[in-house]
Amino acid sequence: MHFKTSGTALYAMEALAGQIGSCRKCALALSRTKTVPGEGPAPCRVMLVGEGPGKKEDESGRPFVGRAGAILSDLLAQIDLSRDEVFITSVVKCRPPGNRTPGKEEIAACMPFLERQIAILSPVIVVPMGRVATSAIFSRYGIAFPSFREVRGKRFLMSENETGREMSVIPVYHPAVITHNPPARAALEEDFTRLGEILCTLI
Ligand code: SF4
Numbered sequence: 001m002h003f004k005t006s007g008t009a010l011y012a013m014e015a016l017a018g019q020i021g022s023c024r025k026c027a028l029a030l031s032r033t034k035t036v037p038g039e040g041p042a043p044c045r046v047m048l049v050g051e052g053p054g055k056k057e058d059e060s061g062r063p064f065v066g067r068a069g070a071i072l073s074d075l076l077a078q079i080d081l082s083r084d085e086v087f088i089t090s091v092v093k094c095r096p097p098g099n100r101t102p103g104k105e106e107i108a109a110c111m112p113f114l115e116r117q118i119a120i121l122s123p124v125i126v127v128p129m130g131r132v133a134t135s136a137i138f139s140r141y142g143i144a145f146p147s148f149r150e151v152r153g154k155r156f157l158m159s160e161n162e163t164g165r166e167m168s169v170i171p172v173y174h175p176a177v178i179t180h181n182p183p184a185r186a187a188l189e190e191d192f193t194r195l196g197e198i199l200c201t202l203i
Pocket residue numbers: 020023024025026027028029035092093094106109110
């Protein structure tokens with residue numbers, strides 16, 4: 001893991017990464033190579049949440065290091081952010097076999113780790129990437145989720161479950177969408193442009 005800051009949040013995140021590393025709460029523990037708790041500054045201002053680790057992430061233990069990671073770095077650069085400035089993680093911390101969508105039980109088993117990360121990191125903005133991450137976060141924090149199409153690129157408010165602190169949630173398309181649907185690049189860039197505009201008003 002690569003954290004840029006030190007102090008209480010850093011130690012809490014390292015302890016949590018240790019718990020994730022030995023977790024066997026769901027079936028994904030059986031097929032994983034490495035757990036992928038996430039990386040970035042602690043605390044952080046912006047937290048990006050994907051669906052789950054892919055093959056390269058499973059091998060390296062780091063989030064978004066494959067092709068989707070390169071796309072994500074480009075999108076962040078577009079809004080003057082570098083990877084070092086954001087915390088990147090996912091809803092499930094172990095790779096679903098064959099990169100399938102994580103199941104409801106797997107998401108439910110892993111969600112407490114994400115909740116704890118949000119509580120420790122105290123981000124100003126949480127950015128779920130794609131339908132699965134958005135649906136999981138909206139459900140856990142009591143935000144209505146009519147469909148991904150209707151909520152992407154918009155700002156919502158959620159209260160952190162441990163302290164009640166309010167933070168913004170801005171769903172965007174998942175960067176991997178353009179690896180199987182190249183025309184979606186425009187929508188993805190539009191989402192990140194909108195994210196950048198909202199960031200300027202909040203940070
Ligand atoms: S996906 Fe989450 S809950 Fe399941 S084994 Fe991995 S760390 Fe534990």
